[in-house]
Amino acid sequence: MKTDMTVGREWKTIVAFSLPMMGASLLQVLYNLVDSMIVANFVSAAAMGAIGLTSAMTWLLVTVCTGLGSGTSIAVSQYFGAKKEKEIKEVIAAAFLMAFFLSLLITLICFLIAKPLVWGFLQTPEEMRGDSVTYYRIYSAGIIFQLLYNVTYGVLRAHGDSKGALIFLLISSILNVALDCLFVITFHWGVAGAAIATVIAQAGSAVASMIYLWRLYPDLVPSRRYLYAWKQRAGLLTRLSAPIISQSMVSALGFIVLQRLVNSFGTPSIEGYAAMQRIEQLAHIPSNSFHVAVSSFVGQNIGARKLERAKKGYRSTVRMGALISISIAVLVLFLDSTLLGMFHIAGESMRRGKEHLDLLMIFIWSNTIMNITCGFLQGAGDVKIPAVSGFVNLGVRLALSYLLAGTAVGFRCVYVSMPPAWISACLLVVFRYRSGKWKNYRIT
DSSP: OOOOTSOOOOOHHHHHHHHHHHHHHHHHHHHHHHHHHOOOOOOOOOHHHHHHHHHHHHHHHHHHHHHHHHHHHHHHHHHTTTOOOOHHHHHHHHHHHHHHHHHHHHHHHHHHHHHHIIIIITTTHHHHHHHHHHHHHHHHHHHHHHHHHHHHHHHHHHTTHHHHHHHHHHHHHHHHHHHIIIIIIIIIHHHHHHHHHHHHHHHHHHHHHHHHHHHOOOGOOOGGGGGHHHHHHHHHHHHHHHHHHHHHHHHHHHHHHHHHHHTTTTTHHHHHHHHHHHHHHHHHEEEEEEEEHHHHHHHHHHHHTTHHHHHHHHHHHHHHHHHHHHHHHHHHHHHHHHHHHTTOOOHHHHHHHHHHHHHHHHHHHHHHHHHHHHHHHTTTOEEEHHHHHHHHHHHHHHHHHHHHSSSTTGHHHHHHHHHHHHHHHHHHHHHHHTTTTTGGGOOO
């Protein structure tokens, strides 16, 4: 059901939009947790580490998919607010065409670079190399499904529909867990089985999202007659998506470099870092959901020229996000060992993972404010400054990590560098919001 986010109480509208997304994100993170737990307990902790050290590489793929989805959502939401139906259909048709050709290119590149990247650049321990390459190549074969899902979901959330995501991810979660049990526990396919299960689950969510769009919004289903303007709309999507994708890709590449640094400190750091990342995903669910909600909310209101309403919604979301993130931090600090213990790690691996997780929780509020503010700016069409903030975040973290790596800080350099990076990036986007320059970037 389409939702006009230009009317009603701002905070209620954003919460109503965010809750289904939080549920969907929780399902996604939970099935990733179950995936890791099954591999760790029925294959080995080293196998879980092999999957974990590809996380930055898989993130690199996900950024392209979510970036195109975000660009689609920004354009469609502003056109929705401005009541421009023809332009909406032209954008949707161009987005699906771009998704198809991008998937072919990305899959080919991933198959070629997987082994040199894992064996060479990442300096992966020998016992993890084969599993890491296998997982990454199989995962990359499913990129077409991620692109189709993100474009479809971008169209839906631009129309104020976030409930569909809960359905899509429920289907994906059930498929992933069931197939993990079948492929890993019953068939003993190891890491390859976990990767195949993930790709099939992604295909399930993509098919479900497209059926949902076709059945509930038949007027939005792309058709060839709207491709006559595909060059113009593809140019618009590229302008909106490229800064988001480039920022996320640079961040992903940076975290590949960071993963190499983690690997240099041995297996305890690899296993502790992999387990910590799974808990971190849970902690970021509220801020990620608010990021998307604010982007759609602001997009519709900018299109409708309701700037003060957009600002009021942002301020309410920052207050809610900060309160929720602090509450999560307190809970995780009390349960850190229990949560990390689910991944079958102990001893030095547990100690390093626990230290990293605890420091992250203490400063998570700054990341939440940064995330919500980036969502506001992107919804307004001001996509470059959020990208710059990502570069600042990454640059500070990498620089400090490598500067401290050779000192007494040692393996802790990876997480000691995180608070200054988050706070620097947060200040940059908040200052941009307060400057009011985002008002000049609407596309309608």
